[in-house]
Every structure is written in C-alpha cells, then in structure tokens.
Amino acid sequence: MSGKIVVGYDGSEASNRALDFAVERAKSQGGSVMIAHVLEWSAYSFLTPTELEERHKRRNEELARAKEALMDPTVARLADSGVAVETSIKYGHIANTLANICKESDASQIVIGRDGETSLGSRVFGSVASTLAQAAPVPCTIVP
Amino acid sequence: MFRNLTYTASAAAGLAMTSAPAMAQTLDEKVNEMFANSTGWFVNFIFSPFPGTTFPWIVMWLVVAATVFTIYFGFIQFRAFAHSISLVKGDYSDPNDAGEVSHFQALATALSGTVGLGNIAGVAVAVGIGGPGATFWMILAGLMGMASKFTECTLGVKYRNEYEDGTVSGGPMYYLTKGFAERGVPGGKILAVMFSIFCILGAFGGGNMFQANQAHAQISGVVGDYPGWITGIVFACVVFAVIVGGLKSIAKVTEKVVPFMGVMYVLAALVILLMNADKIGWAFGQIFNGAFTGAGVAGGMVGALIQGFKRAAFSNEAGVGSAAIAHSAVRTKEPITEGFVSLLEPFIDTVVICTMTALVIIITGQLIQDPNTGLYLLDEGGATIQTIDGNKGVALTSAAFSSAFGWFKYVLAIAVILFAFSTMISWSYYGLKAWTYLFGEGHTKELVFKIIFCVFVVIGAAANLGPVIDFSDAAIFAMAVVNIFGLYFLMPIVKAELESYMSRLKSGEIKKYA
Numbered sequence: 001m002s003g004k005i006v007v008g009y010d011g012s013e014a015s016n017r018a019l020d021f022a023v024e025r026a027k028s029q030g031g032s033v034m035i036a037h038v039l040e041w042s043a044y045s046f047l048t049p050t051e052l053e054e055r056h057k058r059r060n061e062e063l064a065r066a067k068e069a070l071m072d073p074t075v076a077r078l079a080d081s082g083v084a085v086e087t088s089i090k091y092g093h094i095a096n097t098l099a100n101i102c103k104e105s106d107a108s109q110i111v112i113g114r115d116g117e118t119s120l121g122s123r124v125f126g127s128v129a130s131t132l133a134q135a136a137p138v139p140c141t142i143v144p
Numbered sequence: 145m146f147r148n149l150t151y152t153a154s155a156a157a158g159l160a161m162t163s164a165p166a167m168a169q170t171l172d173e174k175v176n177e178m179f180a181n182s183t184g185w186f187v188n189f190i191f192s193p194f195p196g197t198t199f200p201w202i203v204m205w206l207v208v209a210a211t212v213f214t215i216y217f218g219f220i221q222f223r224a225f226a227h228s229i230s231l232v233k234g235d236y237s238d239p240n241d242a243g244e245v246s247h248f249q250a251l252a253t254a255l256s257g258t259v260g261l262g263n264i265a266g267v268a269v270a271v272g273i274g275g276p277g278a279t280f281w282m283i284l285a286g287l288m289g290m291a292s293k294f295t296e297c298t299l300g301v302k303y304r305n306e307y308e309d310g311t312v313s314g315g316p317m318y319y320l321t322k323g324f325a326e327r328g329v330p331g332g333k334i335l336a337v338m339f340s341i342f343c344i345l346g347a348f349g350g351g352n353m354f355q356a357n358q359a360h361a362q363i364s365g366v367v368g369d370y371p372g373w374i375t376g377i378v379f380a381c382v383v384f385a386v387i388v389g390g391l392k393s394i395a396k397v398t399e400k401v402v403p404f405m406g407v408m409y410v411l412a413a414l415v416i417l418l419m420n421a422d423k424i425g426w427a428f429g430q431i432f433n434g435a436f437t438g439a440g441v442a443g444g445m446v447g448a449l450i451q452g453f454k455r456a457a458f459s460n461e462a463g464v465g466s467a468a469i470a471h472s473a474v475r476t477k478e479p480i481t482e483g484f485v486s487l488l489e490p491f492i493d494t495v496v497i498c499t500m501t502a503l504v505i506i507i508t509g510q511l512i513q514d515p516n517t518g519l520y521l522l523d524e525g526g527a528t529i530q531t532i533d534g535n536k537g538v539a540l541t542s543a544a545f546s547s548a549f550g551w552f553k554y555v556l557a558i559a560v561i562l563f564a565f566s567t568m569i570s571w572s573y574y575g576l577k578a579w580t581y582l583f584g585e586g587h588t589k590e591l592v593f594k595i596i597f598c599v600f601v602v603i604g605a606a607a608n609l610g611p612v613i614d615f616s617d618a619a620i621f622a623m624a625v626v627n628i629f630g631l632y633f634l635m636p637i638v639k640a641e642l643e644s645y646m647s648r649l650k651s652g653e654i655k656k657y658a
Contacts, residue, residue, distance in 0.1 A: 043234050043246035046399035049573035051392070052245050052253055052473035057310030059243045091243030100239070 003031030004107040006138075008098050008128065010037060011070050014113030018143040019074070022111040023083050031108070032084035035074060036101045037066055041091035063089055095131035102138045109139045180611040183618075187611070190618040190625075198443065199450055202621045206457040209628040210288035213295050216635055217642065221290035221487050227649075228484040235656050236481070244475030247485045254470035254486065256402045257570030258493050260563040261358050262459035264409075264556070265538035267501040272528050272536055274451025275441035275511065275520050276427070277434025279502040281452025286494025289462030290487040295631050298483030298638045299323060300468030301476065314472020315574075316465035316627045317343075317581045323634045335626050336581070339465060342622040343578035344593075346466075349616015351571020352597060353604025355564035360605040362538065362560040366553070376605030380598040382565070387572050388594045402566045405559045406497065412555075413500035416548045420507045427506045440519030442527050459498055460490035464620060465627035469574050478654070480641045505544045510535070572597050 005022045009015045019035065026033050039062060047055070071087045078085050088105070090097050102110050114129040129142050191200050214221065230236060231247050270278045296316070303322040304314030317336040324332025360375040385391040417424060430439070435452075438444030461467060467486055474482050505511070512521045512530040520529045528536065535543045538560065545552040572594065579593040580586075648654045 039243065041243050043237065043242065044248050046252050046256075046396075046403060047245070047249050048386075048392075048396075048399060049253055049257075049470055049473075049570055050387075052250060052470075053311050053313070053573075055243075055245045055473060056312065056475065060310050062243070092239070097242075 003029055004034055004105060005031055006034045006036050006098065006102050006105065006107040006110045008038070008094075008110065008112035008132070009035045009070070009074070011074075012113065012115070014115045014143070016113070018111045018113035018141075019078075021141070021143045023078060023081050025111075026083045027081065032086065033078075034086045034088055034101070034105055034107065035071060036088045036090070036098055037070055038094045038097045038101075039066065039089070039091045040094055042093070059091075095128045095135060098128075098132060099135050099137055102136065107138055109141065110136050111141045111143060113143045183611065183615040186622075187614045187618045190621050191614075197446075199446070200454070202624070203450065203453050203457055205628065206292070206463050206624055207285060207288065207453055209463050209631065210285065210292045213291035213631070213635065214288050217291055217294065217639065219291075220294055220642070221287060221491075224294075224484050224487065225491075228488050230656070231481050231485050232488065236654065237657060239657060241475050245473050247474055247476070247481065250471050250474040250482060251485050251488060252403060253399070253570070254467050254489055255406075255492060256399065256566040257466065257470055257574075258459070258461050258489065258567075259402075259406055259497060260567040261355065261538070261560060262455070263493065263497045263501060264541050264560060264563070265358065266455055266459055267498045268505060268535075268540035268544075269537050270451040270455035271502050271505050271511070272531065272540055273442065274448040275434045275439050275529060276430040276502070276506045277432075277436070277438060277441070277445070277448035278452035278455065279431045279499060279506070280435035281449045282456045282502070283452075283495055283499055285453045285456035286460060286490050286498065289456060289460050289490040289494065292462040292628070292631075293460075293467055293489055294483040294487040295635055295638050296463070296465055296468040296627065297471040297486035298480050298641060299631070299634055300472040301474060301482045302479035302637070302641065304472040312473050313577060313580070315469035315577055315581075316623075316630065317578065319468070319634060320626075320630045323637060324630070327633060327637070329633055332630070335630050339623055339626040339630075340578035340581045342619045342626065343465070344575050344582075345616055345619035346623055347571040347575025347578070348597065348600045350620045351574065351616075352568055352600050353616065355567050355571075356601045356604035358538070359561045359564040362557045365539075366557045371606070373602060373606035376602035379565070379568075379605060380601040383568055383572065383601055384594075384598045386569060387576075387597070388591065398562060398566050398569070402562050405562055408555070409559060410497060410500055412545060412549065412552060413504050416504050416545065417500075417507060419548060423507050424503075427503055430506055431502075440514070440517070440522070441529060442522060455498065456490075456494045460493040461620075462490050463628050463631075464624045466571075466574050466620075466623070468627075469577050470570065478641075478645055480638070480645045483638070483641075501541055505540060508544045508547045510540060510544050510547075568601065 005026055007015070007019050007022045009019055022033050025031070066089050071089065075085055075087060088101055090101065098110065098112070110132065112129055112132060114127065132140050133142060190202055193200050194204070232251055234246060234248065237246060270282065299319040300314045300316070303319035304312050305318055306312050316339045320336040320339060321332045324330070324335070356376055356379055359379065360372045363375055364370060382394060386394050433439055434441070434448055436445055438448050441447050443450065467489060471482050471486050476482060510531050512532065513519065514521055522528065523530045531540055533543060542553045542556050545556060575597065576590060576593055580590065583589050645654070
C-alpha cells in the first residue's frame, strides 16, 4: 500500500477541511497527499461551431487558471507541513474522475468534504460525496 | 437543402409582403430586379437540366461523386459503420484528452447545421411531387452521400490550420490550397477563393434568408399573419446577441433543445408508425412500387428518382463542403476518424429523419390514390399529387403529424423555428470562415461580416426575394461544384490515410480505451 491519500479539492470550505484532515493523517502515517481537482466536463454536451473552434484554447486557459488560482497557493500553503504533495487536474464527471485518479495513482484512500446541505437538488441528482461513497475503489472518508 | 422549398417560401413570403410596409416593398422590388438581371444566368446555369430531360446536372454531379467515392473507398459507409459508432461513443478517445472537442460534439454541431427545414418541409415537397417512390431514391442517395462526407471531412481535419493560441480553422479552402500544393497540382488557390465566395453567398442566402423566411411563415401560420420584418428584427437581435455579443447562453439553450427536438420528432414519427403498424408493409410496398413504376406521378419512375435524389442531396449537404468546416475542430491524432464519424451524418439526416417524414406522410394517407388503379391522382396543374387538404411543403408534414396528434403542429412550429435558428448560427460560422479566408482575420473584418449577416436575417424574413434565394441556393451548389472537383484530386490522400489506419487498427496499434 502506497499510503497516498487523494483529496477531492475545489477550494471550498468543505474541501479545505478535507485537505487538512488528509494532511494530518498523512503526517501521522507517513504518507503523501494528492490534491485532485476535476473540471466538470461531458464529451456528450453540445457546443456551437465557435465554441468548437476555441475549445483547445479555452481548455489550456482553464487548466492554467486552475493551477494558478487553486493549486499553486494550496501547495505553497502546505510547503511547511512536512508532507509530500502532488497535484492532479482533470476533466470529466467529478465523482467518476476522482475514482479513476485513485486507481491510476495507486492511492490507498480518498478524502472529500461535504457542505452538509441536504438541498432538493442533491437529493434528486445525488452529490459527489454520496456517489463516491458508493463508487470509490479505495476507502472513502467524507469530512463534514 | 433549400432549393425545393423555394416556391413555398416565396408563397409564404408573398403573404407576408401584403402587410409589409410600402418602403420595404419598393426595396424588395429593387433588390429582386437587380438580382434577377445580374444573377439569373448563374442560377439557370447551376440548375439547368441535361438537354432533353428535366434532370438538373448539379444533382447528377453530386450523385456521381457519391457513387465514385463509394466505390473508390470500397463501400466504406457499410464497412466502417460500427467503427464509426464506437468512435462517437468515445471508445477510442484518450481519457487524458477530456475537455477537448470530442467526436460526439463535432458530429452534433455539424448535424444541427444540416438537420432543419429540408427534413421537414423538403421531404414533403419531394413526396408530394415524386410520390412514395421518391423515398426509395432518397434513401439510396443518402447512403451514397455518406462516402462524400467521409472524404471531405477527413481532408477537413487533415489540412486544418492550427494556430499558436490553440484555435483551429478548417474546411475546403484549406484542403484545396494545401492538398493541391502537396500533390503538386496547380489551381488550388483559385478553387479555394471560388469556394469561399460561393460559401459566403450561400451563408447569406440559404443559410440565413431562407431560414428566416420559413421561420416567419411558420410563426404566422400559428399566430396569424403579421409583418415579416417584426420576426426578422427579433431573429436578427437574437442572432446578433449570439454571434457578435458572444451570448453563449442562448446558443447553449438552442444547442441543447435542437437535438431534443430532433429526437422528439423521430419518436413522434415512430409512435405514428406503430399506431399504424398494419400499414407499414403496405407503405414500403408503395415506396418500392413507386420507385420503379412511378405509380402515376408526373414523370413516372424518373420523376420519382429526380425528386428523391434532389431531396437527399439538398438535405444532407454531402459534397457541398460545409460539413468539412464544422468537423475540423475535433481533437484527434487521426484525421480519418473524423471522416468515419461524419459518415453518420447523412445517415441520421437522410436515411433516418427524412425517411420518417416520408413514411408518416404516406402512412397517414395524405396522398390521394385512385381506389381502382392504385395510381396517385394529380392536381389540376398535373405536376403534384393531390393531398387531402391541398397541403404542400411544411403544411403537408404538419397535417400528416397532426392527423395523429392534434397538438403536434405547435411542436412542429417550435421545431422549425429552432432548426432555422441553429442552421443560421452554423452558416454564420461557415460564412465567417470563408470571409476570414478571403479577407484575413481581425476583429473589425469579422464584425463587418456578422453585421451584414444580421441585416440579411431581417431582409429574409420581411421580403419575398425569390431571385435572391434562387441565387443563394445556386451558390450553395456551386460550392459543391468546386469542392467535389477538388475531392477527385485529393481522394488518393484519403485512401492512403484509410489504408494506414485500417492496418494499424487490425494490428492492435490503435487501441480502445473504453
């Protein structure tokens, strides 16, 4: 077992709680942390011709923004924590893609936050946390 | 895609004109006169029949090309059909490329440019003149057209321009110049310029004015007659907001609703067919019988054949070159994969959707037959088949669907408006690509084109511009003359791509991800 903990991270309060939790665990167990950010994307969505033309450019911009605005500051913040930190930015269905990241990086567990809301929306469509609880290939911790 | 409907458009626009302001009328007359005088020869040339027949040579040009490509690529549309579907499903897409344009997205966008009035109104015109037999020839031409699309879209991706900022531009103008240069054949640049000019004209006409015109005809058919310029201004504002203002929300809504409408249209047709399941065998009998005997239609078997071929060619735009522009943004290392995906386009457009329209019209008994002989009765002019309420064009389709579901005419009206809108957005892009090819990229240059485009929306909805529409239809098919001429020179390049890809697919070098 690699002792690598994947954290689903989007910069929200809840995801920061999850990250702190994961860093604490990694410290005590001597593992590492992978901060994973997934940009919601479906290959079956519909775009206009102009959007098609600019897609590659926009994708590069989105990846750069996620790195600069989200990942870089977070990695800098954890620099003194003494825990090895990796990052991963991917496109796709959020829960499924996080599950795939766990598999590909040979992680031992995944940690995600939840905001505790039980809105109608998440009841009907399900939330990332509840989907991962069902589908994660490794033990899944949901931090409230 | 548009030509067959011209007379319905003119008639509908004529009604609108009676209530349009006098100023527009004089402008309309001036424009008509100017166009008729200066462009009539061009229209007549493009749509002229072979001597001694009524068969337009441009239709033969498209059908012969489709046949040549079908044979040259060894019936690629059947051999690669299953592989095409795997590609669209994303089975061969690298998950690390997620976030880039997928095969599905390129196909969906190209389809929203071709699925439109041709599938709803055009088929009704074809069946109304050529009888059920026209359906047989339409399906045959649709199946052949798949090979034309395959050829042009492969080239579209192979020779697209990829710029440093990550945007792409593709289409016949690029493969004509680069492909010809690669093969050492002169004249590519001239063909590319000709193609671009015709593409701009076609975008203003068939891709814009005609759509606005038919959308207005549909709206006034439901809510009552009112001046067309009102529809025109509303449409122009929305188009302006999308293509100039970059208002993505409207485009996004349309892009989501259009496929939904398409699926709903096919489902409604299927339900009607199931409700009349006992007549399906009879309907196919009518189609096969009519295909080879004509069953009393004007021109007999040849009349049915011309109508079917025309409808297919004009509906799916195979060989016109427009699809090559839409398909070229896909993210793939293998240009040929987009060719495979694009061959599904004529299949969905013509073999599925157009056939559904035709079957519903036939099966709901809209066309009047002689009870004794089984031949179709012609109306007074002797050109078209008598229908129950004398309906033609989109009204015939509407009547056929409404005979099963009374409310369907409202759904159809909304579908026509949305299809018209999405076709306009697509053609504004095709026209813009041709425009920037000729005049260069640049904000002001592009803005000029977009504003002219919006002005034409108003003109198209407000006026009865028969000659202008004729001319722009002719321009769309002139695109096919230039494009197919180029494709004949470039098809060995596609063949080499195909052979290389197929051998690597067989050896397992190209592997599935899913």
